[in-house]
Amino acid sequence: MPTAKESKDISRRNFMKVAMGGAGLVTANEILRPDLLASTGKSVNTTMIGVPFAARERVRLGIIGVGGRGTSLLQDLLAIENVEVKAICDLLAEKVARAQKAVTDAGQPQPRGFSKGEWDFKNLTQLELDIVYIATPWDWHVPMAVSAMKNGKHAAVEVPACTTLQECWDLVDTSEATRKHCVILENCCYGSNEMMVLGMVRDGLFGEITHGEAAYLHDLRSILTSSEGEGLWRRSPHMKRNGNLYPTHGLGPVAHYMDIHRGDRFDYMVSASSCEASLSAYVKAKFPEGDSKRSEKYICGDMNTSIIKTQKGRTILLQHDVVNPRPYSRLNSILGTKGAFADYPPRVFVDGPKQEDWQTVGAFRDKYEHPLWKTTGDLARKMGGHGGMDYIMNYRLMDCLKRGLVPDIDVYDAAAWSAPTPLSETSVAQTGAPQKFPDFTRGKWNVRSDSAPFALQT
């Protein structure tokens, strides 16, 4: 949902892509954005890879969207030292009031509230804040993150960060032009197992990595058809798009294992969807004749399966299924020349003369548990959000802001991990034809000297 000005920016860039790409002088990625240049005075297309936050004693924070997810993020943030929640925005005044009360109950002054319509978030982004958290429906992520960055704030966006390739580029362009980070809040990268497996990969336990498996397999049928919360908006994409609607929970951790944007990058993907059956069957079984849901037509196949090939020749199996009855899994597997990790349940195989079966991950915990989980794990588990990974993510992001560190996850990750939605959709529509990933890093996926999100800087 771009504003009139943002639509003008987009159509101007599309025009320049055609005009300049045809002349063979520059690629689409190299086009300058004078509109952004004028407002910042900085050169566009200067990378945000490896750019540290400015250190600060306190983090002043605003949150847009305090539904299910925003409320949970707020609870974590209120438990972190020297984080001041200064502003809250939601369409619904009662949700803003509830969040304001949570802040005052935690002993902080009442934050400013914004609930005067869909675009009131623009007033929040003009306050004196360091970072804006965005936990709204998917279509709103990009206008909100762009508004935050253009007003001089870092943006922390819920998953997926964006849903079209144009939106991916809008985030990258704006982050580079404004010199503000746009972080995707991919909590699964901060899971205890995921951070431990990253340590194992870095230590060479699995040898040279060749293949990974990532997924979001979660029976969301009752949530999708609820008359509140995500039921109000999350079913709609199932009527409009056929592909992987929610790629980042599985893909983020595997991208870290494979050093994506730290020596490798996603090159292309192919995708196919099964037929649709489960959501429509559920709706027919659960809702009586006459319920408007029964006339909805879902086009998203129940199971979408993609294969991503990386520049270095590795493969990633990527799946999406939120409608079939089955236990939860993100697959979360990684395979190399010396061994493998597979999740659900978590298990490790290391090649050797005596090794014939999986070992439980527990046998490796002493050596490989991440220091953040060692020091903060008990509190994180007590806070609860997704087994503690939410608190670790929020704690770590606030710590990076306070200490002036490079964020673990940047706008290039946000764009590349979210891009499988439009790329799978196109591939499915073209009977599985390969789709190239844009190089959101503009050729800099191989230059980073710190090959380690959250490992080297702790």
Ligand SMILES: NC(=O)c1ccc[n+]([C@@H]2O[C@H](COP(=O)([O-])OP(=O)(O)OC[C@H]3O[C@@H](n4cnc5c(N)ncnc54)[C@H](O)[C@@H]3O)[C@@H](O)[C@H]2O)c1
């Ligand atoms: N990382 C995770 O584990 C996780 C878990 C759940 C949801 N999410 C993500 O979080 C986001 C929010 O999901 P949710 O479950 O909280 O949904 P929700 O429907 O419970 O909450 C969304 C909130 O956004 C508000 N909103 C909508 N449009 C707005 C606007 N223009 N201005 C201000 N507020 C607006 C709504 O009123 C609502 O309160 C989604 O992107 C979702 O994918 C992530």
